[in-house]
């Protein structure tokens with residue numbers, strides 16, 4: 001752990017002025033809740049603040065830590081490396097943060113992260129105990145506010161533990177704790193609190209306060225990066241929703257078909273072992289595959305009869321129009337494949353599709369969308385045709401195996417058919433037999 005009991009721990013900045021603030025007492029108010037009405041002083045838990053450390057000192061403190069404890073430095077570097085790899089994966093990041101906390105601060109029994117809702121309120125975003133449980137949590141509103149306002153990490157403990165009424169003392173389970181502000185690039189947006197609620201685990205000292213100060217600074221940057229990634233994701237998601245809505249306004253049938261194709265594609269893709277960002281990109285591509293139909297004339301798109309050759313030609317441009325529209329959106333690196341995955345949904349194994357791709361030049365994701373697309377078109381009724389049976393639809397897919405569709409993807413589709421019938425169409429799984 002950082003520093004530990006090493007007397008050299010602070011030697012790197014022994015001649016600097018350290019802003020230790022000693023002993024003051026505050027009433028405890030439950031976080032985000034009005035202060036409890038107490039009947040007597042015995043009902044008011046009091047905390048003793050032992051030390052504080054300005055967050056602005058973190059760079060200097062960090063330097064001292066890194067040169068004085070190689071093991072702690074290694075643990076910390078591993079933490080920052082794992083955070084970088086987790087990127088926008090919030091659940092994984094919280095697990096990394098929790099694992100690091102309980103390893104680097106072995107006396108810690110509970111970890112709390114809270115973010116600002118507004119100037120007065122905090123909302124807890126993570127509460128973990130060493131045992132992995134999610135305990136109920138209370139914090140000192142006063143000390144959290146002071147930590148954020150003054151940008152200081154504070155080490156405090158309960159005072160007069162044995163005098164209070166345990167039912168009404170908010171922090172009756174806390175023995176010692178450190179609260180530190182989470183300060184991002186521009187502002188403080190929350191707090192980190194580490195508790196020791198079992199006296200047998202020991203107490204925190206000045207060195208722990210320094211280590212938490214450094215940890216909180218890096219944690220703030222990690223959480224801020226996560227928030228940016230989530231906002232970017234939301235921006236793209238809302239763009240996709242807007243596009244689907246515009247397709248719905250143009251032709252509700254095509255929009256409903258797109259949603260079914262998306263659902264089928266996800267089932268088959270997961271069966272084939274696709275996951276992570278590949279699955280995420282395919283999910284968006286499947287939903288948007290027919291977006292180019294907005295460029296198809298209504299008299300063709302909504303014609304209540306079979307299309308003529310000329311009309312089929314006009315309709316066949318829609319996959320390239322899908323690419324044209326989707327290409328105008330900015331995607332994060334892992335989703336840059338969306339426009340072409342969607343646009344290739346009418347490519348054929350024998351190279352006779354709109355782009356002329358063949359065989360394995362067609363991405364697997366596009367092959368899945370193509371089969372899902374065809375199957376849904378066949379078993380859905382249209383104004384100019386009745387719905388085909390599942391058996392007849394499968395027969396058409398089989399006849400096109402190797403020419404239009406990849407036989408291996410058709411096999412995967414068939415394996416998933418019972419699930420597709422129940423989950424996508426709400427029909428009995430037996431229809432797949």
Ligand SMILES: [Fe+2]
Nearest residue numbers: 289290345346
């Ligand atoms: Fe299409």
Ligand SMILES: [Fe+2]
Nearest residue numbers: 257289290373
């Ligand atoms: Fe389609």
